[in-house]
Amino acid sequence: MFDEIMEKFEGSPSQQAxxxxxxxxxxxxxxxxxxxxxGIEIPNTGIAREIDVDRRVVDSTTDVILEDPELRRIFxxxxxxxxxxxxxxxxxxxxxxxxxxxAEQKGIVSQVTGTLADHDISIRQTISEDPEFTDxxxxxxxxxxxxxxxxITELRDxxxxxxxxxx
Numbered sequence: 001m002f003d004e005i006m007e008k009f010e011g012s013p014s015q016q017a018x019x020x021x022x023x024x025x026x027x028x029x030x031x032x033x034x035x036x037x038x039g040i041e042i043p044n045t046g047i048a049r050e051i052d053v054d055r056r057v058v059d060s061t062t063d064v065i066l067e068d069p070e071l072r073r074i075f076x077x078x079x080x081x082x083x084x085x086x087x088x089x090x091x092x093x094x095x096x097x098x099x100x101x102x103a104e105q106k107g108i109v110s111q112v113t114g115t116l117a118d119h120d121i122s123i124r125q126t127i128s129e130d131p132e133f134t135d136x137x138x139x140x141x142x143x144x145x146x147x148x149x150x151x152i153t154e155l156r157d158x159x160x161x162x163x164x165x166x167x
Contacts, residue, residue: 002132008064008071014053018061021051023133026080029072033062037080084125084142088167093124094146095167098139100160103131108160112139115158119151 002023009015021027027035027042035042035058044058065071088095100108109128116123121143129137147166156164 002130005071005074008068009061012057014057015061015064017051017053018047018058020133021047022075023078026078028078029062029065029075031066031076033059033066035062081127083127083140085127085140085167088142094143096141096143096147096155097165097167098141098155098161099136099163099165100139101162102160103129103137105160108139111158111160112141112155115151115154116141116143119148119154121145121147121151 005019005023006016009019022029022035025037027037027047030036030041035044035047044055044062047058048055065075084091084093085095087093098108098112109126113123113126123141123143125140125142127140129139131137152164152166155161
């Protein structure tokens with residue numbers, strides 16, 4: 001799906017950068033062609049500054065989105081999910097980040113969450129990056145407690161795990 005979206009902007013790396021930002025941040029495009037998060041409008045100048053393009057590139061990208069029925073359906077229905085990751089230190093939560101060899105392998109989330117459940121560790125939030133939207137997708141799990149060494153070892157020994165990080 002991501003590749004199909006990016007192909008529609010094949011001739012413009014700047015517009016592809018706008019699309020990538022919209023998808024990564026969960027920003028949508030309203031009927032007026034304005035970039036929004038929920039009902040809050042995000043100025044095109046701010047988006048342009050973030051990805052180092054001209055504001056007019058953002059305007060032209062949202063015009064293309066509204067003119068294409070498939071893109072319109074996607075970008076008018078995308079939404080952002082709040083993350084506890086940045087709040088973890090403040091709320092005394094643990095963030096477990098797992099990098100894998102092949103993010104398209106089946107059962108990654110279930111094996112990791114199953115391992116934590118087997119050790120009676122509750123999960124406050126799970127965020128899985130989509131392999132189509134990022135080059136090195138990661139799985140993030142936020143828990144209420146520190147993870148015991150045996151759990152970390154068990155997770156590290158799963159065949160698909162490339163790297164584990166704790167915050």
